[in-house]
Amino acid sequence: MDLRDGKGAVGKQTGNQNASKLGLLWRFLKPVTWIPVIWSFLCGAVASGAFGWPDVLGWKFLLGLLLTGPLASGTCQMLNDYFDRDLDSINEPGRPIPGGAISLRNATLLISVWALLSVVAGYLIHPLIGLYVVVGIINAHLYSANPIKLKKRLWAGNIIVAVSYLVIPWMAGVIAYAPEMSGSILWPSLVVAGLFTLASTGTMTINDFKSIEGDRQNNIRTLPVVFGARKAALIAAVLIDLGQLLAAAYLFMLDETWHALAVMLLIIPQFALQFSLVHSPKTMDVRYNAIAQNFLVAGMLVSAFAIRAVNP
Known part of the structure; x- marks a missing residue:
């Protein structure tokens, strides 16, 4: 036997195993969920009035991206997978924990390390942000963990x-x-962020359509389970539009007329898509979020620039 072939095979196998482990961790962290949190951090930075192009490559912004993306958001996603493993065995059996790719022991270790890194990163940016990270992690427990499990x-x-x-x-x-x-x-940002949170509550409802069957079996009282898919889609649409309309009204109150009009115009394509969503929520949920969310997050950034103009 050629030793070089054997070593090459071992090296290739080790490389594949390492790649597989990284891919598994990547799935566990759910990168697609980082984007809205990173975007919210960016909007807050813009609204502060002190963030500019030179800051994009600054250590604070890069650490903020790391924090709001793979660290804090990743921690919360891992927590959700950990506590929802029984539910995921019905709705998403291919997830790392119910699929057996990650043991509960290793999942606990990863979550602990990620949570600690998240708090440290937040504290380095500002001590109060370190506290915010702790609140976010507590919220993740309240959402997913029994006996409270706010998801229900x-x-x-x-x-x-x-x-x-x-x-x-x-x-x-x-x-x-x-x-x-x-x-x-602080106050204008808190008001606008709160109003867009109302809109985001509607988009969170749309995310529940994919897991109606598992939620029903596990007595998780989401809007689609309680009211049915069509009524839940209608409620979600109303919340999405109402939150943005109220945000636009607040910008009018701040005399930021053009920004307010821009936010209102961005609602129109979302409103048009909502007819199809309400008509067929189980087939349109993914498409709706993939398209409509772009207009909603654009409205968030427009609002951030409006607040920046008020407090330059």
Whole structure:
């Protein structure tokens, strides 16, 4: 036997195993869920009035991206998978824990390490952000862990997720760059982030359509389970539009007329897509979020620039 072939085979096998482990970790962290949290942090930074192009490559912004993406969001996603492993065995049996690719012991170790790294990263940006990270991790437990498991409690689950995805990272972005912690700087961001959280509560409801059967079997009272798919889609649409309309109204109150009009115009394509969503929620949910979410997050950034104009 050729030793070089054997070594090559061993080396190739080791490389494949390492790649497989990294791929498994990547799936466990659910990168697709990082994007809205990172975007909220960016909006908060813009709204602070002190964030500019030179800051994009600064250590604070890069650490903020790492925090709001793979660290804090990754921690919360792993926690959700850990506590929802029985539910995922019905809805998503291919997930790492129910599929047996990651043991509960290794999952616990990964979550502990990621949570610690998240808090440290947040503290390095600003001590208050370190506290925000702790609150976000607590929210993830409240959402997924028994006996509270807010996911089972109709509105509460979607609200706490929307707050964690939007209000906390948005305010973290403001705090990271704001020259001072004054009410005139913090309050407009808190109001706008809160109103977009109302809209995001609707988008969270749309995410529930894919798991209706498993939720029903496990007595998880999501809106689609309680009201049926079509009524839940209608409720979601109303929340999505109402939150953005109220945000636009608030921008009018700040005399940011053009920004307010831009937010209102961005609602129109979402409204058009909602007819198909309500008509066929189980088949249109993914398509709706893939298209409509772009207009919603654009409205968030427009609102952030409006707040920036108020507090330059």
